[in-house]
Amino acid sequence: MTWIAWALLSAVFAALTAILAKIGVAHVDANLATAVRTSVVVIFTWLLVWITRQPGAFQAFTPRTWLFLTLSGIATGSSWLCYFRALQTGEASRVAPLDKLSVVFVIPIAVVFLGERMTWGKGVGVLLILAGAMALAFDK
Numbered sequence: 001m002t003w004i005a006w007a008l009l010s011a012v013f014a015a016l017t018a019i020l021a022k023i024g025v026a027h028v029d030a031n032l033a034t035a036v037r038t039s040v041v042v043i044f045t046w047l048l049v050w051i052t053r054q055p056g057a058f059q060a061f062t063p064r065t066w067l068f069l070t071l072s073g074i075a076t077g078s079s080w081l082c083y084f085r086a087l088q089t090g091e092a093s094r095v096a097p098l099d100k101l102s103v104v105f106v107i108p109i110a111v112v113f114l115g116e117r118m119t120w121g122k123g124v125g126v127l128l129i130l131a132g133a134m135a136l137a138f139d140k
Contacts, residue, residue: 014096015096018087018092018095018096018099019092021033021037021083021084021087021092022087022092022095024037025084025087025088026088030081030084030085030087030088031081031084031085033084033088034077034080034081034084037080037084038077038080079099079102083095083099086098086099093136094136094137094138094139095137097132097133097136097137098133098137100129100133101129101130101133103125103126103129104126104129104130104133107122107125107126108126
């Protein structure tokens with residue numbers, strides 16, 4: 001499969017995540033709900049690693065790899081905690097578009113820190129995503 005297919009599958013699963021989490025977080029502590037979800041993700045991913053065993057996979061890990069994956073994990077956990085709190089009190093159809101504003105943040109950060117090129121297409125895309133997210137989130 002291409003990166004496009006994987007990205008689209010990610011979007012489908014993210015949509016399911018929003019709906020299933022909205023139902024699951026009702027009437028429970030959002031932090032505890034996030035911990036349960038995270039535990040399931042940990043078990044699921046370690047099971048996947050075990051099933052698809054790649055010889056010597058850990059040998060490729062450098063201290064830099066560990067550092068950035070750890071920081072990414074902290075960012076992911078923080079995102080999930082905030083997302084579940086937002087879902088607990090907001091409508092999934094309004095929370096999810098704001099969550100997708102991560103794209104609006106990723107592009108300029110990637111330009112500055114990863115050296116990616118800023119193009120007119122990316123600029124227009126960022127503005128359209130921003131406008132769409134705002135329209136959806138603040139629609140009455």
